[in-house]
Amino acid sequence: MDNKISANRRSFLKGGLALGGLSLLNPISAVANPVVLEEEEFSIKVGPYLQTDFNGSIAVLWITNKNCNSWVEYGETPEQMPKKAYGEGELGLLPAGRLNCVKLPDLKPDCKYYYRIVSREIVSFQPYKVTYGKTIQGAIEHFVNADLKKEEVSFVMLNDIHDRPNSIPELLSLDKGNKRDFVFFNGDIFDYQTNEQQIIDHMLEPCVSAFAKTTPFLYVRGNHETRGVFARDFKTYFHHVAYTAFTLGPVRFIVLDTGEDKEDSHPVYAELVDFDHYRVKQAAWLAQEIDRKEFKKAAFRIVLMHIPPRYSGDGHGAKHCTALFEPIMNRGKVDLVLSGHTHKYKVHPPAKGQNNYPIIIGGGPLKGTKTLTKVLATKTELKVVMLNDSGTEVADYVIATR
Numbered sequence: 453m454d455n456k457i458s459a460n461r462r463s464f465l466k467g468g469l470a471l472g473g474l475s476l477l478n479p480i481s482a483v484a485n486p487v488v489l490e491e492e493e494f495s496i497k498v499g500p501y502l503q504t505d506f507n508g509s510i511a512v513l514w515i516t517n518k519n520c521n522s523w524v525e526y527g528e529t530p531e532q533m534p535k536k537a538y539g540e541g542e543l544g545l546l547p548a549g550r551l552n553c554v555k556l557p558d559l560k561p562d563c564k565y566y567y568r569i570v571s572r573e574i575v576s577f578q579p580y581k582v583t584y585g586k587t588i589q590g591a592i593e594h595f596v597n598a599d600l601k602k603e604e605v606s607f608v609m610l611n612d613i614h615d616r617p618n619s620i621p622e623l624l625s626l627d628k629g630n631k632r633d634f635v636f637f638n639g640d641i642f643d644y645q646t647n648e649q650q651i652i653d654h655m656l657e658p659c660v661s662a663f664a665k666t667t668p669f670l671y672v673r674g675n676h677e678t679r680g681v682f683a684r685d686f687k688t689y690f691h692h693v694a695y696t697a698f699t700l701g702p703v704r705f706i707v708l709d710t711g712e713d714k715e716d717s718h719p720v721y722a723e724l725v726d727f728d729h730y731r732v733k734q735a736a737w738l739a740q741e742i743d744r745k746e747f748k749k750a751a752f753r754i755v756l757m758h759i760p761p762r763y764s765g766d767g768h769g770a771k772h773c774t775a776l777f778e779p780i781m782n783r784g785k786v787d788l789v790l791s792g793h794t795h796k797y798k799v800h801p802p803a804k805g806q807n808n809y810p811i812i813i814g815g816g817p818l819k820g821t822k823t824l825t826k827v828l829a830t831k832t833e834l835k836v837v838m839l840n841d842s843g844t845e846v847a848d849y850v851i852a853t854r
C-alpha cells in the first residue's frame with residue numbers, strides 16, 4: 453500500500469474565510485501559525501483484491517483515496533489486455549466513488565488472465581460539468597479463472613483472527629507453495645467494526661500482500677463483524693459476505709451467515725438487530741437449496757458457517773442455529789460443516805440423533821490456538837487437515853463419498 457504523503461504533494465492554505473475568521477479572533481497566532489492542510493495526491497489505498505462466488509465472473513476490488521471513474525483492463529497476455537470492464541451501474545448510474553468493484557464477465561474456464569486496475573480522479577462534480585484529474589493504474593497482475601467442472605477443489609479456511617492482522621500471513625505461510633482455488637474467511641476477523649482504516653489494515657492489506665491479487669477469497673461474517681458503528685458499512689468493502697451457494701468441482705458449497713450469539717433483545721444490541729428473522733429466512737432458503745439438482749448431484753456438500761450448528765454452548769444464537777439448520781442439513785445429507793466461534797479447535801464426528809455429519813471447528817485467536825484448515829476434495833474423497841500456528845497437524849479427517 454502506498455498512501456504515504458509524497459514529496460510533490462501540493463500544500464495550500466485553507467480557504468480565506470476560515471483564515472479570516474481565525475485572524476479576527478487571534479490575529480497574531482493566525483499569522484504565525486497559518487492553518488495548512490496538505491492535499492493528498494490521488495492514490496490507491498489498497499488493492500486489487502479478488503473475490504468470486506464461482507458463478508462465471510470474478511470481481512476485482514480496490515479502494516482509492518478520492519472519488520473516481522474506474523475500470524479494469526484485461527486479457528490473456530500481459531502485452532495485450534484489450535478488454536475493459538467497468539463497475540456495475542445502479543439505476544442507470546455508473547459508480548463514481550472510492551470503493552471500486554469491477555466484475556470481469558464471460559471468462560474462459562481454466563484460463564490465465566492478466567489485468568490492471570485503472571482509476572481516473574474526479575476533481576469536481578458539478579451538475580453539468582465533471583472535471584477529471586489524474587489517471588492512475590496498478591501493476592499488471594494475473595489470476596487463473598477456475599474451471600467449475602474441475603476434477604478436484606482445494607481451499608484453506610481462516611477464522612477468528614480478531615484484529616490480529618499478522619495472523620493472516622503467519623497462518624497462510626504454513627501453506628506456502630500450494631495453489632488453492634480460494635481462501636475462505638469464516639468470520640470474526642475483527643472484534644467489531646470501527647472504520648475503513650481498520651478493514652484495510654487488519655484484513656485487506658494483509659490479504660493483498662499475501663495472496664488476494666492472484667487468488668480470490670470468500671468471506672462470511674461472524675458474530676463480531678455485526679458489531680460496532682461501522683458494521684452497516686462493512687458489506688460495501690466486499691463482494692460476498694452474505695449467505696450463498698455455489699458449485700466448484702465435486703463440491704456444492706453452502707455459506708450461512710449465522711449472525712449474533714446473544715438474543716436480539718439483549719441490551720448490548722440496543723434494539724438495532726433482527727438476526728432471528730435473518731436466520732429463519734436462511735433456513736427457508738436452505739430448505740429449497742437441498743432440493744436443487746446442483747446440491748443433490750454433487751459428490752460432496754460442505755457448509756461453511758461461523759457459529760457451529762452444535763457444540764458452542766447454550767447462547768441463543770447457537771441454539772437457534774441447531775434448531776433451524778440441523779434438521780435441514782441432516783435431511784440434505786450434508787457431508788461436512790466447517791465453523792469457528794468457540795476459539796477451541798476440535799473435530800466433532802457425526803453423532804447419532806444429532807448431527808449426521810462431522811463438524812470441524814477452527815481455533816484462534818491466541819498463539820497456540822490459531823489454526824489453518826486445509827480442505828481437498830476429489831470426486832471420491834474429502835480430506836481436511838488442520839494445522840496449528842506452529843505448523844503441527846492437529847486434525848486429520850477423511851470422508852468418502854456416500
Ligand SMILES: [Fe+2]
Nearest residue numbers: 612640674793
Ligand atoms: Fe471469535
